[in-house]
């Protein structure tokens with residue numbers, strides 16, 4: 001079964017809502033969604049899922065990385081994790097695997113796109129093939145909140161995803177899984 005790691009940090013649950021919708025997309029495409037988090041011990045809701053280990057990135061077929069928007073880029077616990085992956089980088093543990101990104105923010109124009117693009121940088125350094133959301137996904141045309149060609153996103157104006165945000169997140173999980181399955185077959 002195609003194993004897709006969804007690696008994220010979420011203090012209060014908004015980014016976790018996206019992680020769960022992406023996991024739904026992975027599962028609906030026949031993959032195994034492996035939810036992993038960073039920053040354990042800070043009382044974050046993402047403590048629900050096991051803390052990521054470096055072996056997780058070696059063993060996966062694809063990886064989807066998500067963070068709350070923090071002053072326009074990723075949360076520090078995620079950055080800290082990537083700074084401990086030199087060995088996996090040298091070994092090419094993620095090279096040629098599909099990767100994708102997601103974020104949540106409290107204001108609509110508060111930096112979602114810069115966070116998505118900067119989340120992509122460690123994945124590209126690790127040799128991953130970046131997967132976005134194509135405009136063939138109807139929700140991307142219709143959304144009045146989150147959802148971007150660069151990745152899934154959520155504008156946290158209520159305590160749930162809008163239907164369009166959810167559709168974009170599911171589409172991203174499916175697309176990454178489909179690519180990973182084709183590559184490993």
Ligand SMILES: Cc1cc2nc3c(=O)[nH]c(=O)nc-3n(C[C@H](O)[C@H](O)[C@H](O)COP(=O)(O)O)c2cc1C
Pocket residue numbers: 009010011012013014015016068069070071072073104105106107108109110111156
């Ligand atoms: C230190 C800090 C910096 C933040 N920076 C931004 C920001 O630049 N733009 C924005 O719209 N929201 C910002 N936020 C709000 C969070 O991105 C937003 O509440 C997010 O949805 C939280 O996700 P979570 O519930 O998964 O923790 C910031 C929050 C914190 C604590």
